[in-house]
Amino acid sequence: MIPTVLFILQRSGGYLAGAKVDWISQHVVFPEYFRELFYKTGNIFPQFAAEIGGGQNIYNYAYYGLCNPLYWIAYLLPFVNMTDYVQVLSLLSGMADGVLCYLWLGRHYDKKYSFFGALVLVLALPVTYHSSAQIMFVNYIPFLILAFIGYDRYCRTSKYGLLTGSIVMMILISFYFAVGGLAALCLYAASGWRKEQASSLGVFVKCVWHQFYPMILGGFLSMFYLVPVFFAMMQGRSGGAATAMKKLLVPDVSLHKFLYSPYGLGVGCMAVIAVCTSVFYKKCREKWLGMMLAVVVIFPLFVWVLNGGLYVRDKALIPLIPLVCYLSAGFFQRIGEKNMRGMTVLSGTVLGALVLCLGAGDVAAGERLVLYTELVVCGAALFISLKGRAARNASALVMTVIMAAGCLVQFSEMKDGLVTEDFAGELNHAQTARTVERILEEDDSLYRMEVRGDDEYNKANQNRVLAAGQNLTTSYSSVNNAFYHSFRNELGLSKSTRNNLMEDTVDNPVFLRFMGVKYLVGQTDTGGYEKEGSVYKNGQAAPMFYLTGQTITEKQFESLSWPQKQLTLLENAVAGDEDGELVARLEPVSLVYAGDDEEQKITVDSKETVTKTIPLSQAASQDTYLFLSFSIHNLDKKKDVSVTVNGQKNKLSGAGRVYYNANEVFHYTCAVPAGTEEITIEYGAGHYEISNIQCFFGREDGEKQAGLYRDILDMSLEKRGDGYEGTAHALSDGWLITSIPYDKGFHIYIDGKETESRRVNKAFLGAQVTEGRHEVRIVYEAPGWKLGLLVSGIAGAVLLADWVRKRRKKYANADFKI
Numbered sequence: 001m002i003p004t005v006l007f008i009l010q011r012s013g014g015y016l017a018g019a020k021v022d023w024i025s026q027h028v029v030f031p032e033y034f035r036e037l038f039y040k041t042g043n044i045f046p047q048f049a050a051e052i053g054g055g056q057n058i059y060n061y062a063y064y065g066l067c068n069p070l071y072w073i074a075y076l077l078p079f080v081n082m083t084d085y086v087q088v089l090s091l092l093s094g095m096a097d098g099v100l101c102y103l104w105l106g107r108h109y110d111k112k113y114s115f116f117g118a119l120v121l122v123l124a125l126p127v128t129y130h131s132s133a134q135i136m137f138v139n140y141i142p143f144l145i146l147a148f149i150g151y152d153r154y155c156r157t158s159k160y161g162l163l164t165g166s167i168v169m170m171i172l173i174s175f176y177f178a179v180g181g182l183a184a185l186c187l188y189a190a191s192g193w194r195k196e197q198a199s200s201l202g203v204f205v206k207c208v209w210h211q212f213y214p215m216i217l218g219g220f221l222s223m224f225y226l227v228p229v230f231f232a233m234m235q236g237r238s239g240g241a242a243t244a245m246k247k248l249l250v251p252d253v254s255l256h257k258f259l260y261s262p263y264g265l266g267v268g269c270m271a272v273i274a275v276c277t278s279v280f281y282k283k284c285r286e287k288w289l290g291m292m293l294a295v296v297v298i299f300p301l302f303v304w305v306l307n308g309g310l311y312v313r314d315k316a317l318i319p320l321i322p323l324v325c326y327l328s329a330g331f332f333q334r335i336g337e338k339n340m341r342g343m344t345v346l347s348g349t350v351l352g353a354l355v356l357c358l359g360a361g362d363v364a365a366g367e368r369l370v371l372y373t374e375l376v377v378c379g380a381a382l383f384i385s386l387k388g389r390a391a392r393n394a395s396a397l398v399m400t401v402i403m404a405a406g407c408l409v410q411f412s413e414m415k416d417g418l419v420t421e422d423f424a425g426e427l428n429h430a431q432t433a434r435t436v437e438r439i440l441e442e443d444d445s446l447y448r449m450e451v452r453g454d455d456e457y458n459k460a461n462q463n464r465v466l467a468a469g470q471n472l473t474t475s476y477s478s479v480n481n482a483f484y485h486s487f488r489n490e491l492g493l494s495k496s497t498r499n500n501l502m503e504d505t506v507d508n509p510v511f512l513r514f515m516g517v518k519y520l521v522g523q524t525d526t527g528g529y530e531k532e533g534s535v536y537k538n539g540q541a542a543p544m545f546y547l548t549g550q551t552i553t554e555k556q557f558e559s560l561s562w563p564q565k566q567l568t569l570l571e572n573a574v575a576g577d578e579d580g581e582l583v584a585r586l587e588p589v590s591l592v593y594a595g596d597d598e599e600q601k602i603t604v605d606s607k608e609t610v611t612k613t614i615p616l617s618q619a620a621s622q623d624t625y626l627f628l629s630f631s632i633h634n635l636d637k638k639k640d641v642s643v644t645v646n647g648q649k650n651k652l653s654g655a656g657r658v659y660y661n662a663n664e665v666f667h668y669t670c671a672v673p674a675g676t677e678e679i680t681i682e683y684g685a686g687h688y689e690i691s692n693i694q695c696f697f698g699r700e701d702g703e704k705q706a707g708l709y710r711d712i713l714d715m716s717l718e719k720r721g722d723g724y725e726g727t728a729h730a731l732s733d734g735w736l737i738t739s740i741p742y743d744k745g746f747h748i749y750i751d752g753k754e755t756e757s758r759r760v761n762k763a764f765l766g767a768q769v770t771e772g773r774h775e776v777r778i779v780y781e782a783p784g785w786k787l788g789l790l791v792s793g794i795a796g797a798v799l800l801a802d803w804v805r806k807r808r809k810k811y812a813n814a815d816f817k818i
Contacts, residue, residue, distance in 0.1 A: 002122050003094030003131070007087075009411055010132055015418040017087045019133045021459070024419045024427070025476055027135050029463045030064035031071045032082035038075055040468040041721040047745070048722045048780040051465045053475030053484060053503060054448075054515065055740040059232035059782050060479040061463075063136060067172045067225045070139075083424060089139070090131045096142035098122040101325055104149050109329045113336060116396040117329025123403035125266030125410055126318045132418065133262070137318055140174040143167075144181045145322055148188060150214075155192075160214035164799075167218030175222075175229055180306045180319030185215060187296070187323060191289035220795035227788030232479055235744070235783070248301040248312070255359040257297065257314045260367060260406070264314040265297070268406070269374045270381070270399035271324050272356060274331035277340075277348025286330045293323050328399075335385045336392045345382055353379075374402055426457065433466040435521055435534060440469045446544045446715055446724075447518035448473060450505065454523065455649065458505040459497055469717070471544075473515045475503045484741035487763035492562035492629065492667035498640050498653030500661040507648050509671040510566040510625060515739050516544045525647050527671020542739065545724070547711035547769055548573050549734035550704070552580035554762065561586075563627035563696050566669060570700040571708060575735045575760040586627070587697040590617035591679075602690040605635075610683045620676040620697055627696045628668040628679070633689040642684035646670045652688075665692075713776065723779040730769050736776070738765045749777040 010017040018024055037046055045067075049058040058066060065071045074085045101121045105114035121127060121141075130137040143166045150163030167185075171178040189211055219226075257264045258272050265271075278290030296302040297317060306316035334340040353375050360368045381398035432451060439449060448471040451461060462474040478501055485503065493506050506512070509528045512520075520529055520536040529536035552572045556579055560568060563586055572580055592615040593600060604610070620626070626646075634641050637655040643666055644650070650666035653659075670679070713736070715726035728736065728750075736748070742759040748767045749755065751774050760766030765778070 002098065002119075003091055006094075006128055006131075006407065006411065007091045010415075010418060013415075014421050015415070016083065016421060016424055017090065017132045018083070018419050019414070019417050020419055020423075020456075022134055023132060024424065025460045025462055025464070026064055028083050028086050029465075030061055030066075031068075031074065031086065033463065033465050034066060034071065035075050035078075035082065036465065036468055037721060039078070041719060043720045043722070044072070044075075046721055047782045047785065050717055050721060051469070051471050052463055053477075053480060053741065054473055055471070056475065056481045056484070057228075057232050057235075057743055057745060057780070057782050059228045060475075060481065061477050062225070062229045062232065063174075063176060063478055065136075065173070069169065069172060081428075083428070086135070087132075090135055093139050093142055094122070094127065094131050097127060097138075097145070100142055100145040100149070101322060104145050104152070104322075105326065105329045107149075107152055108326070109333045112393070113329045113333040113396070116332050116393075116400065117325045119400050119403070120267055120271050120325045120328045121321055123268075123400070123407055124321050125260070125262040125406060126264070126315075126321070127266075128407050129262035129266075129410055129414065130318075133414075136174045137177060137315060140170045140177055140181060141319075141322070143169040143173065144184065144319060147181070147185055148322065151185060151189060154214060160217075163214045164218040164221070167215055168221050171219070171222040172225060175226060176308070177316070177319050179308060180316050182215065182219070183296070183306060184319050184323055186212070187289060187292050187320075188326075191285045191292065193288070217795060217799060221792055221799070223788040223791035223795070224785075225788065227784040227791065228782040231784035232782070235482055248304055249299065251298045252300050252303075253298060253355050253359040254314075255356060255363050255367075255371065257317065257359065258356060259371070261314070262410070265317050265321055265324060267321065267324055268399050268403045269352065269356065269371070269378045270395055270402070271328050273349050273352035273378060273382075274328040275324060276352035276355065277331055277345060278327050279351070280344045280347045281340075286327055289323060290327055293320060293327070296320070332393070332396045335382075335395060338392075342386055345386060349379055349382060377402070423456075423460075426453075427460055427464065432521060436466045436470050439519055439521075439535065440467055443518075446516075446717075447471070447541060448516050448544070449519040449521065450474070450517060452505065452520055452522040452524045455496060459502070462502060462505065473503075473512070473517060474505050476501060481741040481743060481763075483743075483759065483763035487741075487761075490562075490762065491566060492665075492669070494648050494650045494666070494668060495661055495663040496642075496649040496651055498651055498657050498659075498661055500653075500659045508566075508669045510570065510669055513538060513541050514566075514569050516542045527673075542570075543709055543712045544739050545713035545715045545726070546709045546737055547713065547728055547730050547734050548708055548737055549732055550580065550708050550710075551575045551578065551735060552582060553577060556580065556582060557762065562629070562667060563625075563669070563698055566627075567625075567698050567700045569761065571704040573708065573735055573737045573760055573766075574762055575737065575758065575766055583701065585698055585701070589626075589695050589697055591615075591628075591693060591695055592617055600691075600693045603688075604683045604690070605687045606683065606685055608685050612681050612683070613678050614681055615678045616676070616695075620672050620674055622674045622699070624672060624674075624697045624699045626668070626670045626672045626676070626679065627694075627698055628670075629665055629692075629694050630690050631665050631692040632663075633691065634686070635689060636687040639686050640684075641686045641688045643690070644682040644684070646672075646679050651684075715776070715778075718777075718779075722781070723777065725775075725777045728769060728774045728776050730771050730774065732771050734769055735760065736767045736769045737761065738778075740765045740778075742766075743780070745781050745783050747779045747781065749779070750774050752777075 007017055038044055046058050049056050070089060098118050102114050102118040105117045127138050147163055147166035150166050154160045154163050170181050275290050278286045281287040300312045303316055304312045307313055356371060360371050377398060381394040384394040385392050450472055462476040488503060493508055493511055496504050507526045509526055518538055518541040524536050529538045550572050552574055554574055557574045628645060632641055632652050634652055639654050640651055642649055642651040645668045648668050652663045653661045713726055713728045715724045718725055737760055741763055742765045746757045746765050747754055748757045755767045758766045
């Protein structure tokens with residue numbers, strides 16, 4: 001009932017049970033994209049995401065449910081909107097958490113206390129919060145608990161099917177948190193270790209192998225998925241941070257690691273006291289489990305390991321919550337049955353209070369007051385439980401009330417962060433989807449097309465493909481193509497969001513032209529596009545595949561300034577080792593600030609956005625591009641800074657943001673018509689300084705630009721969606737140039753013979769081509785895919801052989817009677 005009530009509270013008032021940022025732009029969009037890709041190609045294990053981020057390894061998006069079997073069920077339900085499906089799935093997952101946890105604990109404790117132990121899980125802030133936020137943080141928990149049940153079953157019967165299968169499901173659903181899930185299983189298994197199992201080295205090794213090999217087998221069965229995921233992360237993971245080893249060994253008892261945050265354990269004070277009290281038990285399973293759990297939680301080294309060595313973030317502790325539930329149920333039963341001395345409870349309470357108070361030093365005064373109040377109430381409840389025969393469950397009841405109150409406070413605070421039904425309808429507007437489909441039907445060549453709206457709309461739309469074949473330049477994922485990500489930064493594209501992982505929607509007319517964005521649907525004021533109804537078309541957008549001999553070297557390209565690089569890409573391909581012709585066509589222009597000094601330093605200190613019209617030192621003599629850049633020094637580092645020029649927005653995130661975007665130099669590229677004498681600048685609220693202002697007019701050479709695309713390839717996407725095929729007619733020896741981000745997984749076949757793939761234009765796929773007509777085939781194979789499939793195949797063979805062995809042994813020992 002609890003997940004149902006919380007779900008109704010979320011949906012009330014015209015909201016969805018999903019958050020505005022990641023939920024609507026990733027957790028719903030990617031499963032829908034995987035489903036549509038399956039419908040288009042019939043390939044349930046695709047290798048390549050052609051439509052997103054210019055075209056990338058699909059395992060860059062594996063975190064969002066690529067091989068989640070629960071999403072495969074949705075493939076059978078094309079009439080069900082994925083937004084609705086994900087909400088219902090999260091609701092059912094929350095229900096399963098409580099029921100399964102109750103069943104698991106019921107095998108160890110009385111039903112009454114198992115019920116209260118299960119409430120610790122159901123009411124934990126990460127579980128209630130992330131059911132509608134970062135759903136991968138919690139959607140694996142039902143299978144984690146099934147793994148605990150499977151382990152208990154394995155210990156009783158030696159049957160490990162449930163254990164191994166649950167581990168496979170947990171990994172496929174959320175590989176990142178499966179690390180913590182496996183750690184929780186290992187702690188649970190190790191806590192039940194018996195002294196006789198270590199009587200000798202041989203017995204010890206045999207017992208360890210027998211105890212853990214079903215878990216190992218589950219991991220190896222998942223290698224078809226984990227190996228390509230690992231290779232993808234090695235090539236394109238962003239957002240990690242180096243951590244000094246000394247810091248990893250210093251205990252950390254930060255309050256939000258335990259309480260009041262959905263990015264830690266998020267349990268109540270009573271549950272923390274239960275864990276601390278278990279340390280003082282006589283030798284038993286709960287004592288060893290409590291001690292090991294405390295060490296893992298307190299020392300950052302273990303948190304760093306659970307995060308895959310990327311950083312130290314307490315979110316990795318979420319899979320350990322079931323162990324807290326186990327210790328809490330035992331704690332409540334010992335109190336209820338008077339099997340625990342008062343001194344033991346007092347010691348655990350003092351230790352728990354000491355840990356929490358030490359960790360509260362850096363939190364706000366109001367939060368400390370809440371903590372102290374909760375500790376007093378918990379202490380009083382424990383005293384009543386020990387002394388009052390009629391109130392032995394006071395501690396469990398108080399814990400339930402406090403955690404329920406915390407959930408309600410959290411829900412009231414996150415309500416404004418939920419997606420409204422109106423906004424979700426706008427994102428999935430049927431008319432917009434029909435417009436995209438119509439364009440794709442009328443123009444069957446390869447190009448890119450993006451849908452535009454306001455800032456909130458664009459941020460939610462970065463991964464949204466409304467129809468198969470709608471290729472995007474944008475991507476928002478924890479893993480991206482590293483070459484493409486660096487290229488966007490090197491080119492000086494505007495950064496309109498605070499998150500460094502977002503490859504934002506941009507209005508840069510040079511970049512859109514270079515990337516072959518032929519159509520824009522919806523709101524836009526980007527230069528170079530002509531309006532045709534609700535669609536904007538750029539007839540000069542670059543082809544996605546072409547042949548050219550008009551090249552410069554990478555060394556030449558790197559010597560250029562950021563505006564020169566943009567113009568050069570419209571005239572030359574960066575490929576080969578022979579220097580090409582470079583012509584600088586930038587005309588310096590100044591911004592005229594009345595009353596400012598010669599250095600043109602501007603200090604902004606405002607609580608609201610200020611819009612100004614700034615004259616230029618000279619008017620544009622022809623239709624041209626305006627290139628503007630300046631440095632930003634944020635004087636209030638806790639807050640974001642944004643400046644918008646002619647509708648193009650740049651943002652510098654506050655220093656404390658998780659994915660700090662480091663956008664300390666704002667770049668703008670605007671198409672301006674002849675006669676332009678001024679620009680419009682919107683200074684966002686904040687306290688910051690602008691300096692080192694540089695401004696230029698610039699234009700590409702039309703003749704050179706036309707010569708660059710002398711031979712356009714006739715290419716199309718392969719039926720399985722993992723590459724392209726078509727024909728090329730080269731008038732002379734030259735280069736095959738694409739705007740597909742380069743990746744080691746690409747294989748290029750020309751006339752059936754594999755040709756070395758090369759990185760061109762700094763970040764894109766290319767190859768050398770000889771004169772003549774050629775059949776071209778480009779195939780993508782995710783690095784590590786075959787290796788992972790081989791390992792999973794071997795693990796499957798071992799599993800089958802073990803099953804056959806057990807069956808033969810069973811029938812060999814059977815007593816048949818005639």
